[in-house]
Amino acid sequence: MTLFERWLSLWVALCIVVGIALGALAPDLFAAIARAEVARVNLPVAVLVWLMIIPMLLRIDFAALGQVGRHWRGIAVTLLVNWAVKPFSMALLAWVFIGWLFRPWLPEAQIESYIAGLILLAAAPCTAMVFVWSRLTDGEPHFTLTQVALNDAIMIVAFAPIVGLLLGIAAIVVPWDTLLLSVLLYIVIPVLLAQVVRRLLLARGEGALDRALTRLGPLSIAALLATLVLLFAFQGEQILAQPLVIALLAVPILIQVYLNSGLAYLGNRMAGEAHNVAGPSALIGASNFFELAVAAAISLFGIQSGAALATVVGVLIEVPVMLSVVWIVNRSRGWYEAGAAVRRNALKESA
DSSP, X not given: OOXXXXXXXXXXXXXXXXXXXXXXXXXXXXXXXXXXXXXXXXXXXXXXXXXXXXXXXXXXXXXXGGGGGGGHHHHHHHHIIIIIIHHHHHHHHHHXXXXXXXXXXXXXXXXXXXXXXXXXXXXXXXXXXHXXXXXXXXXXXXXXXXXXXXXXXXXXXXXXXXXXXXXXXXXXXXXXXXXXXXXXXXXIHHHHHHHHHHHHHHHTOTTHHHHHHHHHHHHHHHHHHHHHHHHHHHHHHHHHHOTTHHHHHHXXXXXXHHHHHHHHHHHHHHHTOXXXXXXXXXXXXXXXXXXXXXXXXXXXXXXXXXXXXXXXXXXXXXHHHXXXXXXXXXXXXXXXXXXXXXXXXXXXXXO
16 A cells, blocks of 8 residues: 555545635635536546546456456355445435434535435445555455456446436436536546556556556545545535534445445355455445545536535545455454355365
8 A cells, every 4th residue: 555545534634624724715716716617527627537537447457357257256246235235325324314313413405415425425336446455455366356347347337327316216406417427527438548548558568557557646646635625625614614514424434334345245255255355345345436426526516515525525534444344354354264155165166
């Protein structure tokens, strides 16, 4: 894990302070940035999001999809959690906590926007940081790569329908043209562009891709932090008026992380998968593609919206929460491998 990744929560906290301060000192500048839109897409933010996403997508090798059958049980469990459980459980948690329990302590005008942001956060599984979490749990690298590539392929066609369905159920107006434009701008085009660049780098010889990723990594993180400064510059007044907002939004995010990672981990144990598959499966099942969520929230609801703020809370707690899941997975390895199905499949494979 790089220095930026290890201390990501600290950098996000600093972005809160810097963004709020800059928003108060230069309100006209940030108002001009907010107006730089075409078809509800904020152009400065769009550029920053591309700088965030494309270096991460360069790691994805869609040729790995040919290995889907190698760890089919782990793939099946992870897909079930990612696409049939996580978005819907988050929608339920958002409604229970934000729409009901915490409603008296939140600004009424932003309730629906907060719920929408949480739905966007859970509607797409993580892409880049999963490789870090997998390494920390001694995960099976081929399974991790295959699962991430498969999730990215599914995300191209499933993200918009799932978001549209859940926002519709929550009675939140869905601007379908903007939602589909967000999918095109922040999923389809970056995926295609990243694959073209990846092929060009691989054609240049061994090590070219790794060198490019090393150079682009800090740029990607810097773009993320710059985006957060912009968001908090616009959200500063609201946060200062309602300081509990961030803590309250974090509650359903925390619950869904532990719920979905637990379901994936236990599901793999019941299916008899090896621990080095169950670990990354649990982490893929729990983590979110927060870069996409931030971009989609800004496009759909605006840079000053509660939806944008809700997705940023996911960024704030991502690293410490996922590291706690890594710790649980590593410490429970003995218990996991004592499972009857796991031992039975291990004996079959060794025979």
